[in-house]
Amino acid sequence: MKNVLLAPLDPVHDIGLKMIARGLEQAGHKTTLLPPDLGSEEIIEQILNSPDVDTLLLSRTLGYGVGELLARFVDLADAAGVREKVKIGIGGMAIRPELAAELGFDAGFGPGTTIEEVVCFVEGREYRPDPNRTNKNKPDLTEGYDYTYLHAGIAAKLEKISSFILDWVKDKWSPGVERARLRDELWDVERWRKREGNGDLYQHYLPLCSELPKKFYETGELHPKTRRFTREEVAGLERYLEDTKARMSVLKLQHTRKKPYVFNQYGTGCPFMDIGHILASEAWGADGVVHFDPSWGARTEGFLDGFLTHQEDGTVITPANLNRIYLGLEKSTLWQIRAHRGLNTPETVVLAGKIGADLTKINFCYGSLAAGTDPERMVVDAYHAMLYAKKYKLPFDVVTNEELAGVPAYKAFAGMLIVSDLAVRLGARPILQPLFAYSPEVMINELMEDNYIDFNAGKVYALRGIINAPIWPGAPIGFLTHTEDRVQSAMTTALHASLAASLGVDAISIASTDEAYSGGPISAPAKVDTLRAVQEGFRFLGQGTITPTDTAVRYAERITDGIEKVLEEVIKAGDIVAALHKGLLGSREEGAYPGRAGKGTVETQKES
Amino acid sequence: MQNPYERIMDAMDVETFFVCKNEEEGRSLMLAMLKGWGFKDVDVVFAQHEGPGVRIRGRAYIYRPADRYAWLLPDDTGGTQL
Amino acid sequence: MTHLIDLSLGLAGTAKNTGKTTTTAAIVGELRLRGIPFYLTSIGYDGENLDNITGLPKPKLRVEPGDMIATAEKCILTSTAALKRVLSTDIATPLGKVSVVRVERPGLIETAGPNKSSEVKRLRNLLREFGPGIAIFDGALNRIAPMSETDGIVLATGAAKTPDIPRLSWETRLISHITNLPVVPAAEILRNKGFSTVALIAPDMSTCAAWPRSSLLTETDVDLIFSREIMENSYLYIPGIISEQAVNALLTHLQCYNKRLFLAFADPTKLLVSGNARIFEALSLALAEAGVFVGVLHSVPMLAVTVNPFYSEYRYETQTYRPAFVDAVRLQLAVQRQVNVPVYNIVKQGAAKLVDLIITRVGRWESPATVRF
Incomplete structure (x- = not known):
């Protein structure tokens, strides 16, 4: 078991450092998380006060003046004699591993570091990244497509x-369109997230709803198969998420393909x-x-x-x-x-x-x-x-x-x-x-x-x-x-x-x-x-x-020909709604039944 | 009615997903569960732990080869050695 | 026998572009010319000399046959010089373990050495085993603490630190003041006692009290010391560092304490690292008035200062930097007025005088195997 001191070199706490503390505890180590905004001397004092500490993990998210700050920290630690007994690692958004190494830290963890990497450092093991557990990026599935037509007939x-x-x-216009407009214009998600309410959205929203939501907003009555969560359940979820996120990593499935x-x-x-x-x-x-x-x-x-x-x-x-x-x-x-x-x-x-x-x-x-x-x-x-x-x-x-x-x-x-x-x-x-x-x-x-x-x-x-x-x-x-x-x-x-x-x-x-x-x-x-x-x-x-x-x-040829014929018929119908009703895009015989929900709710004169 | 376990040809596998910290914990949970059900000859066939928990397959042997199988000898009284 | 010399020399820069590399190259050139043996290494390395794409060091320093270099594995790999490895050490750096190599054919190389004080010391001792010579430790930016393992430093400063000449001179004076703190009279006795924590020693050199920690960091630390009777001519020894808070607390106590006291630090770098040179200057003035003698156990004198008038000037109109220079003569004179060691402009003057000065500081080399009777 290692005794690890974690300290943010920032005015606020770094969530990453908390997650690392948790990950280390789960790996069986003792951790102490210091409050944010301590001076370098104060952190060194903490180390001197805890003779059992063998690793110090610092985090720094702010990029400004980071080189000077960290060099001074390492210098102070060296001069105070703590480098001889304590390994020092640094991580956070502002940290490049090369910078940490140049300044003399024992390890530097940049953005995208896994908790496993830090655990390995604390335990003095070599970190071997799993090639399938790389950092994934969120792709744009439509990137590189320009929607140009290769089939002139169908395009026309x-x-x-x-x-x-x-x-x-x-x-x-429909009630659905109007509710979307209200949600778009009147609902400020940031205010709502800060628990500052929904503005006057529901005042205008209610008349556009069917019975179930209406009752819900007027009397608090829920759909019979639904219930609200309890406070304890919500607290439990938060604990569960914090635990799980601390040890979370993601696999990549595609092997050599993208x-x-x-x-x-x-x-x-x-x-x-x-x-x-x-x-x-x-x-x-x-x-x-x-x-x-x-x-x-x-x-x-x-x-x-x-x-x-x-x-x-x-x-x-x-x-x-x-x-x-x-x-x-x-x-x-x-x-x-x-x-x-x-x-x-x-x-x-x-x-x-x-x-x-x-x-x-x-x-x-x-x-x-x-x-x-x-x-x-x-x-x-x-x-x-x-x-x-x-x-x-x-x-x-x-x-x-x-x-x-x-x-x-x-x-x-x-x-x-x-x-x-x-x-x-x-x-x-x-x-x-x-x-x-x-x-x-x-x-x-x-x-x-x-x-x-x-x-x-x-x-x-x-x-x-x-x-x-x-x-x-x-x-x-x-x-x-x-x-x-x-x-x-x-x-x-x-x-x-x-x-x-x-x-x-x-x-x-x-x-x-x-x-x-x-x-x-x-x-x-x-x-x-x-x-x-x-x-x-x-x-x-x-x-x-x-x-x-x-x-x-x-x-493929049969499908393409079929598509072109269907489009021809839709053009003849001259009206998409009529085409849908007529079964041009799927008939009753084919199992397609034009729906009835919302029938008669479309109005032509758009409300302003 | 005959004990359904006795009609199992050889072993029973249990597959599930435990929310747990690591593979070790998952293995212990599986073995504890199988033992809790009264099985003596238990093992973990497979376990894969990723962040949220372990995908695990536990096994309880009802019969090992050369045991006396109840599905063969419904009224087993010991038999005569050949 | 003139070359049976032993010295470890630190080169410290106050900022990037203050001419540390130029100074190093000039000193090395001069030593080569005079046939004085030397070992070239560095404290840490300069990250700017790493190739952005390969992450490997880009060799920059010209070396000649016979030169001895201590550098990390990856620097040996990328060197364009032909090198013969003479010693592999287990001193680890981010660029691999440090080896000592001899140059066989000229070329370029990058030096990367240890960055912890204890490892700098180990390397220094290893190099001593090769025979006499001057070990040159080229310091990485902003790292002062490992300089404590050298016998003296040359400080490279200049307009790149600040183009404000009076300010630069004043800052240099503070560093000079600290690096040239005297060795306390009882230094040898205290060194032999080998204190690793803060200690109070009576005039007869018996230990009055020792505290569990090496550094003075809080007011409480200081209050604890002064909670007891302190005899005149006692020594207060601080092997680690002292924080600004502790400096202020110390001042408060000492102003009420009107007896002679020796305040001893391990070496000057302990005072330089905290970046509170300014506060320390105030302290030492007040202390002197209060009859306190401030000194060190191990001196790391600043031997000389080199100044470089170059800096990058920021232009608001175009939002670009352009090379600029302050008046070189004015800079050199201004700094010289504030420090009592020689100040050189290496580009103009060369390194001959600087090397003359360095030579005066060398000790006599003795094989580490020498046994005294």
């Missing part, structure tokens, strides 16, 4: 469609369990996490507020819930909050943007054909959501999960491209999200009779032949190939991930090995299962590739 048709959508939508970035979802209903799941996912290498909210949230006008837990699938979107989750995330983790399908679409984007999400999800075709929202309302709300996505710099994926209902890929893709084209025209950054799935279309038409490769590859080929845009297969990859068996489930995820890597896509969403189980929420081990499997898949593949058969190209 999309332009026509976007122009009539824009023309139609510009003077449309992409695809790997996302998994969370949404047990309980933000605390979610935080636990997110930490496990991050530690086992997830690059991003996706927030799943309950399905009733999408059919409710307005958000609840407060720190709420929910007994069933899906974690309720409230500012407090999102904020708690945000505070628990690792710095490198991409955070997606889905806005795509309900009556709170634009406000979700505003909230996500204000609280600190990196990505959102928007698709009015999916939202109205397979998620129960009225097409007219969905188009209007999605349009505004895209404008906010641009404002808050949130790239978003355009899901095509209507395929799971039975809509053929080419129709779902036509819808995805319509949404993406509109988004690009509005200055937003869409990401294409084809499914890697054993979809009804595939089953009926035996498109995967031989392998799971060709049709999925064909989808990516088709999209790449149309537009230069980022691609993020999902959601999750291998959908409907999973069974309840975890080995099979992990295997199919790893293989689909390897296919995605081989195709060079930008990101993937993966399931857990509980994907096919419906008896309860996903468990932490089930999340770890697929992350480990995907890591092994990427290790296996390296820079190697999976070669699809020639059939993949034929599938």
Whole structure:
């Protein structure tokens, strides 16, 4: 056991130093954390007063005058005779290891130092960094894509469609649009975080809500399946986070590749369990996490507020819930909050943007054909959501999960491209999200009779032949190939991930090995299962590739032709809402039913 | 009803995720849990600790090879050595 | 026999660009010319001499066949000179362990040596085993403490520290004042007693009291000492450092104490490191009035000062730096008026006079194997 003295050479405490103290204690060492803003002599006095101290760790976050300050400290320590018995290390934002060495410290820890590194120094062991545990950076998935079209015919048709959508939508208004505007204009997230309240947001907000939020704000009554956390639970969460963060590190899954970035979802209903799941996912290498909210949230006008837990699938979107989750995330983790399908679409984007999400999800075709929202309302709300996505710099994926209902890929893709084209025209950054799935279309038409490769590859080929845009297969990859068996489930995820890597896509969403189980929420081990499997898949593949058969190209051609025909029909319809109702982008026979939530709420005269 | 454990061919594996400080602690938790369930011949097959906890697979052997298997001898009375 | 000499010389700079490297190169050149053996090493290293991309040292100092250098492994790797390793030490630096090498073919090299006092001392003793010569310790920026292991220092200062000539002269005077503190009369006895903590010694050299710590850092530390009766002509010995707080407390007590007292520090660097030279000057004046004799056990005299008129001038209009010079003659005279050691402008005057001066300070080399009877 070592006896370690930790001292900040700053006017305020460095959180990093606290975390290191905790990490050292967990490694079995004795630590003493000195208060901030002590002079060099005072720190040396502390060492002289504690003859058992064998290591001193200093931190310095401020860059100003750091060279002189540290040189003087080492000189004082040397002259006072403490260098002979005490090892001195220094770390913090202002520290370059070279500077520390030059000045004569025994070790220097720059930004990005792991706790393990410091523990090794204290214990006098050599630190051997794990190449898979490098510092991850948060990427921009849309970087390097300019959304230029490579297929002139489709480009021309999309332009026509976007122009009539824009023309139609510009003077449309809905309660969802208005709530988003209020959240955007009246809600100051910084004030709210400082517990200075919501301003007069709710005064204007309440009349725009449906029964559930109205009751909540008027009487405090909650949704029957939700409850508030207790003070003790919140204190417990804070302790748990502090403990876990102190020993936290993240794996990198991609081996020698940079992409695809790997996302998994969370949404047990309980933000605390979610935080636990997110930490496990991050530690086992997830690059991003996706927030799943309950399905009733999408059919409710307005958000609840407060720190709420929910007994069933899906974690309720409230500012407090999102904020708690945000505070628990690792710095490198991409955070997606889905806005795509309900009556709170634009406000979700505003909230996500204000609280600190990196990505959102928007698709009015999916939202109205397979998620129960009225097409007219969905188009209007999605349009505004895209404008906010641009404002808050949130790239978003355009899901095509209507395929799971039975809509053929080419129709779902036509819808995805319509949404993406509109988004690009509005200055937003869409990401294409084809499914890697054993979809009804595939089953009926035996498109995967031989392998799971060709049709999925064909989808990516088709999209790449149309537009230069980022691609993020999902959601999750291998959908409907999973069974309840975890080995099979992990295997199919790893293989689909390897296919995605081989195709060079930008990101993937993966399931857990509980994907096919419906008896309860996903468990932490089930999340770890697929992350480990995907890591092994990427290790296996390296820079190697999976070669699809020639059939993949034929599938790609068929999909591309299909898309062009659908777009032609949408142009003939001359109206996106009518096209959605007519089934041009997915018909009732194909399992797509235009939704009813929010029907009749769109007004033409926009309120000012 | 016959003890269900006796119908296990050889061993029972338990996989879970413990929130704990390090791998050692995780291993101890697993062994303590299996012993707490009354198993004597217990081990940890696999453990991987990362920051938040340990992904762990514990094992309790019901039968080692050459034991007398209850699924073979439902009314075992000792038998006769060949 | 004239070259059976032994000296370790420290070169200390007050800031970057004060001409320490120029001084080192000039001294080395002069020693070579006179055939005086020397060992060149440094205290720590200059981080600016590391290549940004490779992180390896960029060799800068020209060395000639026969030169002896003590430097770190990575500096040996990047040197353009042909070197023969004569000793590998286990003295560790961030650039690898220190080795002693002999130059076989000329080239460039960077020196990187130990940065802890105890290791500087070890290296000094190792070099002594090679035979007579002057060991030159080129000091890294801002590090003063390890200079305590040298026999004397040459201070390189100049306009790069501050172009304000009166201020620079005054600062140099403070350093000169401290480095030239006299050795206390009972120094040898105190050295032999080997105190490692603060101690009060009676005039008959019996120990009155010893405290557990090496340094005086707080008022309480000082109060504790003066809580007891102190005999006239006692010694208060402080082996470590003294803080500003403790200096002030000491002053308060001594002003009420009207007997002769010897205040002994281990060496001058202990007073220089705290960066409170100014306060210490006030203290020593007040102390002198109160009849207190301030001195050291081990002297690290400042042998000479070199001045460099160069500095980088900041131009507000263009927000750039440009090279600038203060008046070289005025600078040299101003500093000379404040210190009682020679002041040189090495670029103008060369190092001949400086080396003459250094030679007067050498001791007679004896093999470390010499046994006295």
